[in-house]
Amino acid sequence: MTSVTPEAPQLDGPAEKPAVGGPRRSPADELKGHLQAYTARVRGGDMGSLPAALGLVVLCAVFGTLRPAFLTAGNFANLFTQGAVITTIAMGLIFVLLLGEIDLSAGFASGVAGAVLAVTLTKHGWPLPVALAATIVTGVVIGLVLGTLVARVGIPSFVVTLGGFLAFQGVVLIIIGQGGNIPITNETVLAIQNNNLSPALGWVLFALVAAGYAATRVLVARSRRRKGLDTEPLVVSAVKVAGVVAITAAAVAVLNEERSRNVMVVSLKGVPIVVPVIVVLLALGTFVLGYTRYGLHIYAVGGNAEAARRAGIKVARIRTSVFVICSTMAAVAGIFAASRANSVDPNAGGSNTLLYAVGAAVIGGTSLFGGRGRIVDAVVGGAVVAVIDNGMGLLGYSSGVKFVVTGLVLVVAAGVDALSRRRAAASGA
Amino acid sequence: MTEPILSLRQVNKSFGPAHVLKDVDFNAYPGEVMALVGDNGAGKSTLTKCIGGIHPIDSGSYEFDGRPVRVHEPRDASALGIEIVYQDLALCDNLDIVQNMFLGREERSGMVLDRASMEERALQTLAGLSVRTVTSVRQRVASLSGGQRQTVAIARAVLWNSKVVILDEPTAALGVAQTKQVLDLVRRLADAGLAVILISHNMNDVLSVADRISALYLGRMAAEVRRADIDHTRIVELITTGRSGDLGLAPEQTGETGDPDATPAAGGSDPAGEADAIRPGDAIGPVVEPAGPAETPTATDTDDEVPA
Structure with missing residues (x-):
């Protein structure tokens, strides 16, 4: 708080336009800015x-x-x-x-x-x-x-x-x-x-989760864009969604493989039931902390x-x-x-x-x-x-x-x- | 002549035996910056806290917009449109600018925080104050400079259509450039029609931005003067001795006479007549105490931070 960072260049003269918000930038600039902000955050210890x-x-x-x-x-x-x-x-x-x-x-x-x-x-x-x-x-x-x-x-x-x-x-x-x-x-x-869930049920739940996740992100981004606010570059959102979906799909695929050593005795395949339970807890906790007043407080x-x-x-x-x-x-x-x-x-x-x-x-x-x-x-x-x-x-x-x-x-x-x-x-x- | 939006008359406040505010009159005018000056222990913080409802006044009148009001707790003050920006800012480092500006008064749609609306309003408020030093309202407060933090704290105070904003030492921890930023912002607040009360020890800040100056001396209001009618030397005199030439307290009120028993005056019974003689813009002569025994301030320098 005591440091003196000169910010003189921004000081003088009446404001022609507010710096916050600003004009629309090109997608490439936007992406660059987003990545720079992310690197800065990571370097800053976050x-x-x-x-x-x-x-x-x-x-x-x-x-x-x-x-x-x-x-x-x-x-x-x-x-x-x-x-x-x-x-x-x-x-x-x-x-x-x-x-x-x-x-x-x-x-x-x-x-x-x-x-x-x-x-x-x-x-x-x-x-x-x-x-x-x-x-x-x-x-x-x-x-x-x-x-x-x-x-x-x-x-x-x-x-x-x-x-x-x-x-x-x-x-x-x-x-x-x-x-x-x-x-x-x-x-x-x-x-x-x-x-375990049956392999088919596993895929159905996967589809629901993936669709829900993507839909949430799209809805949030749309409401922000409508108000003319900064939004995460489309590429970044797409990569994030695709990454999460791909990893989840791979996990479901692996878990749906036969794991039993002796298939004749017992068949062992499918997503363990505890996994969707954890996913629900994760979604619930994320919602409470990230999207409610209580979480913010x-x-x-x-x-x-x-x-x-x-x-x-x-x-x-x-x-x-x-x-x-x-x-x-x-x-x-x-x-x-x-x-x-x-x-x-x-x-x-x-x-x-x-x-x-x-x-x-x-x-x-x-x-x-x-x-x-x-x-x-x-x-x-x-x-x-x-x-x-x-x-x-x-x-x-x-x-x-x-x-x-x-x-x-x-x-x-x-x-x-x-x-x-x-x-x-x-x-x- | 502008009528004060906030007007305190004959206000007294004691903490146990310590009589901190003695028959204090204080005004704030819309569209003007009122500087509140005084030495340590003169009662600046106590007066602000009385205005903000943190300490209820013992006696005297509190008028807002020409109507007598009762301000007993901070909520009463916020309801009137009075916001205090504390010296230690009270921001959460781990939250971003929008979250800090709306903290405790978040907007929601259903159960969910309406992030987009809040961000939009935060941007509008900052743009309305011509703030150009903040690049993104999604920045965490931890990453901001002292001046930027002060800007956020002030923006938060004006977000709620407030009418009076009290700034407690807003430039105390800032460098030269940042001090200028904040003083510019203070000026713009007043130009936007708000009554700004600026508490400062820095006479350069006071002289450069204030329209009027109120000087407290040992719990008494020594003078309320227009900026144009005073200079650096005379303010310092008012602060340190309670008088300066024809301004300030009468000699018997500045503690130079030796009446040891300082009994609190029953300020409430005092008709506002004499005190109202202090009119903005008038050169203020020695404040003539109406009837009643002349009191002396307690000899000890009562500290502002007397426990509530």
Whole structure:
């Protein structure tokens, strides 16, 4: 703020025309300008998911070369089911991280929710919708308690959720019992992580998603053009849409291949059911954060809480709500985890779950300092974490080595975040 | 003669034992820049906060557009069309210019933010202020210079058809070129018909852009004068001693006489008669205190930031 950047050339004389808006430029100029703006943003430290996406490509190339089994359709499907839980928790965590807060209890919150699901379904024989509702309500209540303690009482979120981390671990233990294990037998719950869409249904859903994505972009661009506002160059939009559609199509095609080792016994093909569920969560989260007033206010509070307060935003309410979202997403992840493990044990949501989820969010490009991040970061970061975990497992490394490597990647990602923040501060002052 | 759009009469404000504003009269006129000057602790910030409704006044009258109004909280002030641009700007670095300008008052169509409409209005507002230093309203505020940030903060204040804009030290952190930018913008705001209140310690800024100057001295309004009727030396005198020649406070009000008990005056009971004698444009003589005991300001320099 104290720097003196001379901007004298723009100063004098009456304005003939406002520089903002400006005349229509040729498409080539527009494209050039757009690319320049993008490069400037990246150089200024606003890299988003770019490092994670590049890292993902490199990791896949390395693991694929060292261990061809990594690149099989079967393993590709594994990645989705392995990554689903941490990706879902990471999606919820991003809301909390956007405020510069942290939820260390999200892992065990998912464990508590999973335990509630298992007990209500298996022990008490509740109907599935009621059991699922109870699971989700568990998440909401946990979030309300944490959020209230942080936002209204004013305890630092680190402490509140560290307490939650321990307490929820105890709750899971109490519900399940020491050394216990409650099996999940409900077909529908098991199907989420164990069954696949039929190949045809996979393509139908793909078509719907692709059309929806393209239509949204076209509609937004049209309404902007009608008002004479700057729009993304058509080429850039087309490339983005085509890229997303092509990658998705390739993924669906691979997942629709036969993955069973013995087709005579069982046929295994199609998109795992959890994938469209994650896509729906991704779309929902992106909509809330990017297109609603509530989402904008989350960014505002994360960027400058005092400014948000002066603008009339109810800061405490926003702060409480993000913890509710985080714990609720954790509860959803608890359902996925129970489905994948076919049971819930006392260590559900424990071990590396939480750190992998935080890692996924940060690796994906969400800032630990608040104010910067998108829901898609959870998916990209979750993919990186799942690939490291899966690929190193295939290479025969022990859990110890996997933890060390994932820990290092997390620290590197947080380092990139801290450095890019410094850079942004330096270039922005 | 222009009638003031905002007019405070005999305003008093105390924080516990600290009597910060004493029978202060203050006016702001449409189409003019009113500079509010005074040394640290003279009560500038408190006066602004009273105008903005952050601190309700203890006694005195608050008139807006010729009607008496009650301003008890910031919302009341915004409803009247009074906007304050704080020194620390209150912008969110991680949001872009449009998002900052509409923060808290976003336009929506259905559930969805109406980004295109907001961007259009932001562009119109900036164009209306002849702002040419901002290349794109989709830039994040983090990437803006100090002058550009100030521009965004000011543009946000005028976006809502406001009638009075209060700028708290808008040039304090700026270099020479950027200061000129912002002062030009201040001038254009007034030319567009707004009443601008400019708080500044920088006499060059004040003299170059103000139409009138109000000088506070230890919680009292020493003088309200036209820019044309005063020079640098006399303003500094008003700020530092409360008087300058035939302008300013009477000697007994500037703390030179020794009445130690500074009791708050019951300003509300004071008929506006005498105080109204201060008319814009008149050379203002010593302010004659109407009836009542002559009070002395508290000897200690009451700080502006007395806790609310």
